[in-house]
Amino acid sequence: MTEPTTASTAAKGGxxxxxxxxxxxxxxxxxxxxAAASRSVVQMILDFGRAPLAYVLSAAAAVVYAFITYSLVRGGNTARRAALVCCAAELAGVLLVGTWTVVEPSAFPDATxxxxxxxxxxxxxxxxxxxAMMWLRRAGQRPAP
Structure with a gap:
């Protein structure tokens, strides 16, 4: 059985x-x-000089998370593609920063x-x-009603 389709859903890509x-x-x-926005704002206000890179990276993560949230709520094919790109960028960021913090922990006096x-x-x-990328790819393969 298929999910009911509203006019706005159909207009966004089915x-x-x-x-x-x-x-x-x-x-x-x-x-x-x-979580990421709150953490970064508090850290930047209270002690920005201690670990500016870590705090800015947490703020960047919050922006990426917010855009993905917005894209998922918005729905449609364009939002799905934008969310896929952002999820790929998010994964790249997690892998890059994760590796960086393991290889060179002194670069991050505080965690991101x-x-x-x-x-x-x-x-x-x-x-x-x-x-999210698995879900977005699957959602893109569903036929429009």
């Missing part, structure tokens, strides 16, 4: 990214947006959201973009 497993992704990305591949966040930062 599917709603925020339904089914997409709803969990919207929730998780929303939580990570708030992506430090040690997101270990401080139960590795969700490295799992989330992979899961």
């Amino acid at each position: 599917f709603d990214l925020g339904q089914g497993p997409g709803r969990l992704l919207v929730w998780l990305y929303g939580v990570f947006t708030v 959201v992506w430090s040690d591949f997101g270990m401080g966040y139960l590795f969700i930062p490295v799992i989330l973009p992979v899961t």
Whole structure:
């Protein structure tokens, strides 16, 4: 049985990214947006000089998370493609920063959201973009009703 299609869903490309497993992704990305943004703002206000790179990277992660959340809520094929690109960039960032923090820990006197591949966040930062890309690719393969 197919999901009911609203006029706005049909206008956006025939599917709603925020339904089914997409709803969990919207929730998780929303939580990570708030967590990364809150963490970076507090750290930048209280002690920016201690680890500016780490705090700016956490703020950048928050922006990426916010854009992915927005794209998932918006739905449609254009938003799906934009979210795929952002998820790929997010995964690249997690892998780059994660590797950097393992190889050169002195470069990060304080942790970022992506430090040690997101270990401080139960590795969700490295799992989330992979899961989201799988969902977005699957959603793009669904036929329009």
